[in-house]
Amino acid sequence: MSIIEAPLKLLGEHAVECVIIGGVAATLHGSTILTNDLDVCYGRDPANLERLANALRSVHARLRNAPENLSFILDAETLLRGLNFTFATDVGSLDLLGEVRGLGYFADVVEGSALFELFGYRFPVLDIAKLIIAKRTAGRPKDLIAIPELEAILQRQITNKVEGYGTE
Amino acid sequence: MRKVDEDYFLNPPPGSAAERAVEFGVDLTLTLENLRLTPEERIRKLDSFITGVARLKASARRLGPRDAADNEHY
Secondary structure (H helix, E strand, C coil): CCEEEEEEHHHHHHHCCCCEHHHHHHHCCCCCCCCCCCCECCCHHHHHHHHHHHHHCCCCCCCCCCCCCCCCCCCCHHHHHHEEEEEEEEEEEEEEEECCCCEEEHHHHHCCCCCEEEEEEEEEECHHHHHHHHHHHHCCCHCCHHHHHHHHHHHHHHHHHHHHCCCC | HHHHHHHHHHHHCCCCCCHHHHCCCCCHHHHHHHCCHHHHHHHHHHHHHHHHHHHHHHHCCCCCCCHHHHHHCC
């Protein structure tokens, strides 16, 4: 089973407005850092929350690290009441962030993001400079060790931009 | 990918972020390999690695230190 591709397709199929962040964003920019889940920052307008809730229900999403008997109604209202969620689903783990520490909410996160065509859908991917800020703000060892490689990729991207070449 | 991009990762210029990354312990030849792939290929490579590790974990049986020492292939 594909751990990253399948959740991406799920979000694409349901037209969920979101930005790819975290380790998968780092991978898309060329980093070799490993991750085993998909993190996205999602838009919190009512229509998007409905689409997101539908997508999550279709793959039997359940909260990770929550007691099995915990009552959890997966709908737009519940998503609106919370902010950041970590789900296990039939197609892999999916972390949904309403806010990214150091960056802000969806509108702040999506600004300046790069658009990637993936598996037939278009996804905004967190800009590498912002990704570095997010990782530095998170400050955990696993985030900090990713920074030197990301800075090297960023420096090359900036040089290419200055010289008039694309980064992809 | 342009040769100048490859050179940046293979022979990092002094004082560059690439040089700092190498000093930190990053193998930029692997980064370069990733950069040669399309974004979809990068995701599929990551997926394949995660799946491979999971399969390995599922199939491995941990033996005690004595078993390891007795193993003629060890």
